[in-house]
Amino acid sequence: MSMGEEISQFHYSYEMEEIALQIFLQERFPEEDVIELLYINPDSDDIRQKALTELNKTSELKNQIGKQLEHINFNAFSLFHLDELGILNLKSLLDAESVMNLDNAHIIVERFKALLNIEEMEWIRADRIE
Numbered sequence: 001m002s003m004g005e006e007i008s009q010f011h012y013s014y015e016m017e018e019i020a021l022q023i024f025l026q027e028r029f030p031e032e033d034v035i036e037l038l039y040i041n042p043d044s045d046d047i048r049q050k051a052l053t054e055l056n057k058t059s060e061l062k063n064q065i066g067k068q069l070e071h072i073n074f075n076a077f078s079l080f081h082l083d084e085l086g087i088l089n090l091k092s093l094l095d096a097e098s099v100m101n102l103d104n105a106h107i108i109v110e111r112f113k114a115l116l117n118i119e120e121m122e123w124i125r126a127d128r129i130e
Helices: 016-028 034-040 044-057 060-069 074-080 084-093 096-100 107-116
Strands: none
Touching: 016 034, 016 044, 016 060, 034 044, 044 060, 060 096, 074 084, 084 107
């Protein structure tokens, strides 16, 4: 927000990969209980890894990530005193390919905060604020 107007939007769901994986498996195995396959089955770790590998071969997950990132106005981050290099680093961080290759989905938040020099900021979900 700037002067009461939204100038950029960014939403990143930590659960997105998990949801995409569940949908992916449900489409392939409609007769199976996806929750059981992914979490209860004795071979769930192996099933999960194979399914993630297959999912990543499709463009579905990358497309979903891209949709979450498409409303970012990177130039708006100049309000945080980011120079051109800082904005380029932010674009690199918030790129669908980069996000897909993160080992830990939470690292994106820490890198984002570091780029904006707001490390002390705590993330609070809007639906949890009373």
